[in-house]
Amino acid sequence: MRIAVLGSGCATCKRLHETVESVVAKEKIDAEVEYSTDVTKIVELGLMHSPVLVINGKPADLKSNSENDVKEAILSGLE
């Protein structure tokens, strides 16, 4: 699967990227994790906040940026 974290380079964005990396490592998920600070990508997805978690090209339904919620979002993207 392809996972991308889109952000504007702020602290919250970097933290989300780290959380995603750690979830992928812990759950041994075969995923390509990309981190981008190209804000136009966020707007193109119809979104106006940052950071955004994108799974297989679609914005994930992320309830919050906590590790549990990130894990849930990534696992539901596996199916």
Added chain:
Amino acid sequence: MDIFAPIQWFADWLVYTIFNTTKGSQLGNTVNFFVYDTIKILLLLSAIIFVVSLIRSYFPPEKTKKFLSKAKFPILNNLSAALVGIVTPFCSCSAVPLFIGFVEAGVPLGVTFSFLISAPMVNEVALVLLWGLFGWKIALIYIVSGVTIATVAGWVMGKLKLEKWVEEFVYKVKIKQAYEKKLTIKDRAHYAKEYMVDIVKSIWVYVVIGVGIGALMHGYAPNDLLVKYAGPNNFFAVPLAVLIGIPLYSNAAGTIPIVSVLIAKGMAMGTALAFMMAVTALSLPEFIILKKVLKPKLIVIYASIVGLGIIFTGYLFNVLIR
């Protein structure tokens, strides 16, 4: 009745009975103030952030932009943008996508700026803390003056035709897919709780440091320390407070405990508020982030208008509250 009375009772018991310091001594006063204010402010903050996040979840920016691109009366657009700016989720991380999203949706530049001015300047956490520490009148003047500045400044900026000072690429961005999130009340409460934990975790240190500095001044600095330099009779105190506030960057939660002590030590209310607003709304890191989408000239105009607005608010408070 004072709803914070149990906290005062606890602080008294802890400081005078357990720590065994003398009531009324400088040390006793300082520690008591520290314990009481830390608990009170952290409790207030948690409650406020939870409630505000819950309200916020009903005003996502994706909805806001639709609403603002349709409104038809010039200055009323600015007013509604300023009002929406109070409750919309905003942190410096989101400033750039918000800006591009507004422009893409056809929201006029002046209206977008009303939003960009009000979002950091009228901070709901500051609002409720002001209410809790100084009473509702102060909180009301704070919100009214902030919204007025954002409305008028955005309207003026709309008249100035500044579109050419926005980076060209912004006008070329097009939305490729629409996005709408459906949330249940349970989702919203969950989001609010996580957000609260996240914020309190990241700012509690500043609150404790802020209250600590405040407590030291409360216990040890003479009461009229600041009257001469920052009292209502010093005309230059307000602009000076704003200048000092620009390079300092903190959130309202860390600033307010210090501000409340500065006031107790003789700083005029308006001067103290101007300082707080400058610290939170005029921040170098945010201007650097905005450089991605705005040319330097426009950032300077934006910062000057906000700065003048804050100075105005400072004088207004100093005249109204004596």
